[in-house]
Amino acid sequence: MRGSELRQLFLDFFVSKGHKILPSASLIPAQDPSILWTAAGMVPFKPFFTGAATPEHRRVTTCQKCLRMPDIEMVGRTARHHTFFEMLGNFSFGDYFKDEAIDWAWEFSTGKLGLDPARLWISVYTDDDEAFDIWTRIGVTPDRIVRLGKDTNFWEIGVGPCGPCSEIYYDLGPERGCDDPECAVGCECDRYLEIWNLVFIQFFRNEEGEYSPLEKKGIDTGMGLERVSAVLQGVESNFDTDLFREIIDATARILGVTYGADRDTDIALKVIADHARATTFAIGDGALPSNEGRGYVVRRLLRRAIRYGLLLGKEEQFLDQVSEAVVQQMSDAYPNLERLHDSIIKIVRTEEARFRKSLVQGTDILTSLIAAARAKGETVLSGLEAFRLYDTFGFPLELTREICAEQNLGIDEKEFEQAMQEQRQRARQARRETEYISEHDAFFRDLRDELGETVFVGYEVMRTQAVVLAIVQDGQRLSRAGAGSEVDVVLNVTPGYAEAGGQVSDRGRISGDGSLRARIGQVQSPVENLIVHRVLIENGTLEESAVVEVDIDSDRRTDTCRNHTATHLLHKALRTVLGDHVNQAGSLVAPERLRFDFTHYQAVSADELDRVERLVNSVILDAVPVQVEKGTYEEAVNSGVTALFGEKYGDEVRVVRIGEFSAELCGGTHLFNTAQAGIFHIASESSVASGIRRIEAVTGNRAFELLRESGRQIGELARILKAPPRDVVSKVKTLFDDLREAGREIEALKDRLRATEIKDLLDRAENLDGVRLLAARVRAGDIAEMRGLMDLLRDHLGSSVIILGAITGDKVSLLVAVSKDLIQRGLHAGHLVKEAAGVVGGGGGGRPDLAQAGGKDASKLDQALEQARLKAIDQFR
Numbered sequence: 001m002r003g004s005e006l007r008q009l010f011l012d013f014f015v016s017k018g019h020k021i022l023p024s025a026s027l028i029p030a031q032d033p034s035i036l037w038t039a040a041g042m043v044p045f046k047p048f049f050t051g052a053a054t055p056e057h058r059r060v061t062t063c064q065k066c067l068r069m070p071d072i073e074m075v076g077r078t079a080r081h082h083t084f085f086e087m088l089g090n091f092s093f094g095d096y097f098k099d100e101a102i103d104w105a106w107e108f109s110t111g112k113l114g115l116d117p118a119r120l121w122i123s124v125y126t127d128d129d130e131a132f133d134i135w136t137r138i139g140v141t142p143d144r145i146v147r148l149g150k151d152t153n154f155w156e157i158g159v160g161p162c163g164p165c166s167e168i169y170y171d172l173g174p175e176r177g178c179d180d181p182e183c184a185v186g187c188e189c190d191r192y193l194e195i196w197n198l199v200f201i202q203f204f205r206n207e208e209g210e211y212s213p214l215e216k217k218g219i220d221t222g223m224g225l226e227r228v229s230a231v232l233q234g235v236e237s238n239f240d241t242d243l244f245r246e247i248i249d250a251t252a253r254i255l256g257v258t259y260g261a262d263r264d265t266d267i268a269l270k271v272i273a274d275h276a277r278a279t280t281f282a283i284g285d286g287a288l289p290s291n292e293g294r295g296y297v298v299r300r301l302l303r304r305a306i307r308y309g310l311l312l313g314k315e316e317q318f319l320d321q322v323s324e325a326v327v328q329q330m331s332d333a334y335p336n337l338e339r340l341h342d343s344i345i346k347i348v349r350t351e352e353a354r355f356r357k358s359l360v361q362g363t364d365i366l367t368s369l370i371a372a373a374r375a376k377g378e379t380v381l382s383g384l385e386a387f388r389l390y391d392t393f394g395f396p397l398e399l400t401r402e403i404c405a406e407q408n409l410g411i412d413e414k415e416f417e418q419a420m421q422e423q424r425q426r427a428r429q430a431r432r433e434t435e436y437i438s439e440h441d442a443f444f445r446d447l448r449d450e451l452g453e454t455v456f457v458g459y460e461v462m463r464t465q466a467v468v469l470a471i472v473q474d475g476q477r478l479s480r481a482g483a484g485s486e487v488d489v490v491l492n493v494t495p496g497y498a499e500a501g502g503q504v505s506d507r508g509r510i511s512g513d514g515s516l517r518a519r520i521g522q523v524q525s526p527v528e529n530l531i532v533h534r535v536l537i538e539n540g541t542l543e544e545s546a547v548v549e550v551d552i553d554s555d556r557r558t559d560t561c562r563n564h565t566a567t568h569l570l571h572k573a574l575r576t577v578l579g580d581h582v583n584q585a586g587s588l589v590a591p592e593r594l595r596f597d598f599t600h601y602q603a604v605s606a607d608e609l610d611r612v613e614r615l616v617n618s619v620i621l622d623a624v625p626v627q628v629e630k631g632t633y634e635e636a637v638n639s640g641v642t643a644l645f646g647e648k649y650g651d652e653v654r655v656v657r658i659g660e661f662s663a664e665l666c667g668g669t670h671l672f673n674t675a676q677a678g679i680f681h682i683a684s685e686s687s688v689a690s691g692i693r694r695i696e697a698v699t700g701n702r703a704f705e706l707l708r709e710s711g712r713q714i715g716e717l718a719r720i721l722k723a724p725p726r727d728v729v730s731k732v733k734t735l736f737d738d739l740r741e742a743g744r745e746i747e748a749l750k751d752r753l754r755a756t757e758i759k760d761l762l763d764r765a766e767n768l769d770g771v772r773l774l775a776a777r778v779r780a781g782d783i784a785e786m787r788g789l790m791d792l793l794r795d796h797l798g799s800s801v802i803i804l805g806a807i808t809g810d811k812v813s814l815l816v817a818v819s820k821d822l823i824q825r826g827l828h829a830g831h832l833v834k835e836a837a838g839v840v841g842g843g844g845g846g847r848p849d850l851a852q853a854g855g856k857d858a859s860k861l862d863q864a865l866e867q868a869r870l871k872a873i874d875q876f877r
Helices: 003-015 043-050 098-112 129-137 225-233 242-255 263-284 293-311 319-330 341-375 383-393 397-406 413-433 439-451 554-578 606-621 633-638 700-721 725-764 783-797 829-839 858-876
Strands: 059-067 084-093 120-125 145-148 160-171 192-205 211-224 463-473 476-478 480-482 486-491 508-511 517-527 530-539 541-543 547-552 584-589 594-599 626-632 652-658 662-665 680-689 692-699 766-768 771-777 800-808 811-818 843-846 850-855
Touching: 003 059, 003 084, 003 098, 003 225, 043 059, 043 084, 043 160, 043 211, 059 263, 084 098, 084 225, 084 263, 098 129, 098 160, 098 192, 098 211, 120 129, 129 145, 129 160, 160 211, 192 225, 211 225, 225 242, 242 263, 242 319, 263 293, 263 319, 263 341, 293 319, 293 341, 293 397, 319 341, 341 383, 341 397, 341 476, 341 480, 383 397, 383 413, 397 413, 439 463, 439 517, 439 530, 463 480, 463 541, 530 541, 547 554, 554 584, 554 594, 554 606, 554 652, 554 662, 554 680, 554 692, 554 700, 606 680, 626 633, 633 652, 680 700, 692 700, 700 725, 725 771, 725 783, 771 783, 771 858, 783 800, 783 811, 800 829, 800 858, 811 829, 811 858, 829 843, 829 850, 829 858, 850 858
Parallel strands: 120 145, 771 800
Antiparallel strands: 059 084, 084 211, 120 160, 160 192, 192 211, 463 476, 463 486, 463 547, 480 541, 486 530, 508 517, 508 547, 517 530, 584 594, 594 692, 626 652, 652 662, 680 692, 766 771, 800 811, 811 850, 843 850
């Protein structure tokens, strides 16, 4: 029975038991930070066992791809250890439990697979009497049931659901056993092969290692596809099943060796086949090689496989061909491998090329170190030497350890760790002394060290042909990216200016063979001499190593150059007009405008701004050439060139010289002649901070449009004012004077009207046994005006209840005041205003002496006032 047939037979059997087949989950656990990999079939179902989620199906069966690293050193040396394997499983989420799980496992093993019951052994957890009784009930004799401890028969993987296990073992015969007369189930030899593990999910293990019963118990079983295939196919090793042999045979052909010829060759071929399976699936699931986390595991597996190829004499790259064989072998069961074929192969090929550069040299050095240690009679390799291999050549400690072990040498790992800690301390100190480098920047620093520096040709051209060196997304290298993807792209050469020195980055386009079209939205230099393009792929596919055309938006670049050259002119003009104390304190150079911050102790007057603007424009009109010179920093500064405070400069600097007018150190892009700026116009001057002023200005077309719009608005004002454009300012000034005078007259009239209104209201106030009561509608623009009126009325009425209402817009405003003597008699302004507010469909409240409310129904204002009036009268009595 082929492995593919066994896989399908298992799934079909549990479908007949009411289970739903679900596809394998990713090797990268979804929303589970407690583990790096999907290491068992139940990992995707943890939320169902804990009750955190409700499963759509309570009975599920899967064939889950898994990855485990603890036994990596055993891979190839035993018949059954792997890093990547497939786990057949059936699961119950609060449905059936031990009875059904044990019964069906026995039925499938002895019935469907036809395994001889006489060769099957059962293990149960030490105190799991329930499982023991079920096994005996279905016909297993007690002498074939072994009780084992927690190390083997209690399943848990980090934080999460767990429980006791019961396992089915297949006896491969005494010839596969050891010399120990006590050899039995649980022995480390190959005789008793565990083929199926039944986990009874009863508990939850927390981060403190404490166990608590689960509300809903479950079943999680795992049958190793490779192990059972070996039993059914009658071969001694999992590696001799059809699941591996096709890959091993392909690897042997690629490497030019023969499988089965000698032990060392076989171990190497097994390791390569196993690791190729693991890395092919891991990369397919999105775990790309890197220096940390899952990426480090993938890189370690790839590099171990490559090293074993080197041991077999393979000097050329080969691992991508082995991955090709994995895809061909496994794509029927896992179609996504075929879909991701090109990306997987490209990543494997790129990683092998990268590693070979350091591995060959590192291996030679390590061989010399081992020989030197042997010559001295030493049994331990210096930890400092192992660290130097790691630090200089990227030679993993794991590989050094393995190679040394093959020569019966140990490593002083304590010394290695000490050297590692010292390096970390030096790095921390260096960051404190220079600058902090983030993980993001460190990633691109390593990328630059690997790929080399980007050549910037944007001073000379705005279009060039380039090679795609790297495609990065979310800190991961990609071999290709399709339409809709936003990625960071590193090219070997680019005309794109990376944002720096206050100048914004270029934008542009990338095109290539076929339909590739991509938009460059931003260009940055996260580390020195590496330029990264943020790219949105609009059509086609962008691939690593592809040759592409890079076009920079020339109009945007020219506008930016106008503003950058104008910034230099502005800086010099400010120093000329205001004094040499003026220094640049910050800047922004964009295509649409420039912003220049500078040191100055007071606001720049209109006359000074006019002089600055005139000076800059005079240099523009003189069509002065803009020249770029290169030299040493000392030479430039000694010649009087302006160096900006706080900027960093290398040994070689770039001087932008504008005739005899200006000379500054600058790495930005500029015009070739000042006349290209067209016109310079200051849009605003303001304060940024104490002693820091800011000027914003425009040039070229933007300046022309701004001046044109200003002229249009002045023309429109002239038409409205019926005056010539030259008289607009004086005309507006006269109008403002007239308005101020009219305002004063209006206020005087309001005062006279208010006095008349108050007299009228006072006359309307009722006298109830010495208490004045006024309920009246008034004219008021807002509640504040009503309060002012209320204060005047209270001053005149003394002991009183005053109820005022006004309509402001489409709403009602109510205000009630009660004098202090009446509060003592039980009257409350808040109660009265609520009475009125209820009539107009509103609400409100306040203190006993003063309260306000609002309402929506203006038509009932008079009714509301009367209602409050009557309530006040009633309280008087």
